[in-house]
Amino acid sequence: MNMITNHMPTAELQALDAAHHMHPFTSGTELAAKGARVITRASGVTLTDSEGNEMLDAMAGLWCVNLGYGRDELAEAAARQMKELPYYNTFFQTTHVPAIALSSKLAELTPHDLNNVFFAGSGSEANDTNIRLVRTYWAEKGQPEKKIIISRKNAYHGSSVGSASLGGMQPMHAHGGLPIEDIHHIDEPNWYAQGGDMSPAEFGLERARQLEAAIEEYGAHRVAAFIGEPIQGAGGVIIPPETYWPEIQRICDKHNILLIADEVITGFGRTGKWFGCETLGIRPHIMTIAKGLSSGYAPIGGSLLCDEVAQVMNDCDFAHGYTYSGHPVACAVALENLRILQEEKIVDRAGSEVAPYLKEKWDTLNDHPLVGETALCGLMGSLALSPDPSSRAMFAADKGTAGLICREHCFANGLVMRHVGDRMVISPPLVITHAEIDTLVERARKALDLTHAELK
Numbered sequence: 001m002n003m004i005t006n007h008m009p010t011a012e013l014q015a016l017d018a019a020h021h022m023h024p025f026t027s028g029t030e031l032a033a034k035g036a037r038v039i040t041r042a043s044g045v046t047l048t049d050s051e052g053n054e055m056l057d058a059m060a061g062l063w064c065v066n067l068g069y070g071r072d073e074l075a076e077a078a079a080r081q082m083k084e085l086p087y088y089n090t091f092f093q094t095t096h097v098p099a100i101a102l103s104s105k106l107a108e109l110t111p112h113d114l115n116n117v118f119f120a121g122s123g124s125e126a127n128d129t130n131i132r133l134v135r136t137y138w139a140e141k142g143q144p145e146k147k148i149i150i151s152r153k154n155a156y157h158g159s160s161v162g163s164a165s166l167g168g169m170q171p172m173h174a175h176g177g178l179p180i181e182d183i184h185h186i187d188e189p190n191w192y193a194q195g196g197d198m199s200p201a202e203f204g205l206e207r208a209r210q211l212e213a214a215i216e217e218y219g220a221h222r223v224a225a226f227i228g229e230p231i232q233g234a235g236g237v238i239i240p241p242e243t244y245w246p247e248i249q250r251i252c253d254k255h256n257i258l259l260i261a262d263e264v265i266t267g268f269g270r271t272g273k274w275f276g277c278e279t280l281g282i283r284p285h286i287m288t289i290a291k292g293l294s295s296g297y298a299p300i301g302g303s304l305l306c307d308e309v310a311q312v313m314n315d316c317d318f319a320h321g322y323t324y325s326g327h328p329v330a331c332a333v334a335l336e337n338l339r340i341l342q343e344e345k346i347v348d349r350a351g352s353e354v355a356p357y358l359k360e361k362w363d364t365l366n367d368h369p370l371v372g373e374t375a376l377c378g379l380m381g382s383l384a385l386s387p388d389p390s391s392r393a394m395f396a397a398d399k400g401t402a403g404l405i406c407r408e409h410c411f412a413n414g415l416v417m418r419h420v421g422d423r424m425v426i427s428p429p430l431v432i433t434h435a436e437i438d439t440l441v442e443r444a445r446k447a448l449d450l451t452h453a454e455l456k
């Protein structure tokens with residue numbers, strides 16, 4: 001077979017891809033019919049495809065390239081580490097400098113006493129760790145029956161059997177008979193779609209109190225933990241009402257339930273502070289991290305544990321770990337990513353300069369006849385589309401309006417956005433400039449206009 005390179009004609013690359021490569025969350029039939037978009041290069045916030053088209057990546061890949069593309073320092077950190085020690089494991093009382101340095105750095109950056117990290121290769125793996133960890137924690141404390149984990153509908157916590165069970169996405173549960181035992185889901189705090197006549201504040205309390213009702217139903221002696229994304233990302237950037245998280249915190253504290261904040265998206269500057277917990281005022285016992293930890297340059301995730309939970313786990317022989325837990329190259333890349341985010345004040349500026357400008361511009365889309373709501377927290381946002389914005393009405397599910405806008409009109413206009421149901425979402429690299437924000441919003445408006453004209 002000839003060498004397969006960027007210089008091959010796109011159609012040939014697409015045919016080989018469709019023949020042999022099975023993609024996540026992609027219909028093979030559509031792939032064979034239309035071919036995949038072949039991305040060849042990226043720099044800053046801009047992607048280039050095999051046809052030479054440039055696109056502004058308003059999704060930072062999959063919510064992960066916080067630092068932006070093309071930072072040579074990360075490539076150099078990887079190369080240095082590969083030459084010195086490309087792999088060694090952290091099992092059986094061994095360690096290496098990159099894992100030591102990254103765990104120390106994380107202890108410094110994370111809020112309160114989340115000083116202890118168990119590394120994984122991804123967010124899914126880290127959440128699988130969390131399932132085993134919280135159950136083991138309670139068993140070690142003499143309460144082995146405390147096993148139930150409560151999550152939310154429309155949450156996303158990963159794609160492995162355990163993490164997809166934690167997630168609350170029906171189509172994912174349909175594949176493979178999920179959820180696994182002792183995982184239950186309460187409703188999400190999505191006021192726009194489900195709040196009816198309640199004020200956001202009332203609705204936030206009502207949704208949080210479903211947790212208390214569930215704990216009372218199962219018995220606090222059986223409930224190990226509650227898990228939630230501070231802001232649901234893959235569920236459509238659902239920013240909860242202000243009353244929601246304080247009430248969840250109160251309920252977890254009162255009933256002695258561990259609180260797991262899944263910060264796979266909200267971590268590392270995405271909400272304008274280092275962690276979403278700081279933006280939303282949450283004090284979790286466990287925090288899941290991945291994505292922005294390495295800005296997606298290397299696969300790495302982890303579970304951060306508060307001191308008390310870590311102490312219990314350190315005192316027991318937790319039979320758990322991954323070949324790539326604390327992979328030295330991934331740790332070295334993550335460490336360099338964190339150094340740049342901190343030293344170049346990228347996270348600080350994301351909160352103080354980029355997010356306010358993005359909010360000002362994003363909110364201008366509110367006047368569009370297809371837009372029912374613009375939501376934004378830091379650098380993660382969404383547009384809720386509506387045929388009648390004044391009533392918060394939704395398009396009929398089979399219309400797929402947001403999908404049409406993102407798939408057809410955004411890409412054609414050099415903009416990458418994603419859709420979730422009738423919400424269009426953004427999560428650009430933190431390094432996006434004001435001029436690039438202007439371009440993002442102009443292109444989003446144009447895509448909305450084209451769709452509006454088609455719907456008439």
Ligand code: PLP
Nearest residue numbers: 122123124156157158264265290
């Ligand atoms: N948790 C959250 C909140 C996520 O958004 C994701 C991925 O999008 C995951 C976990 C799973 O992470 P990964 O895809 O790295 O397994």
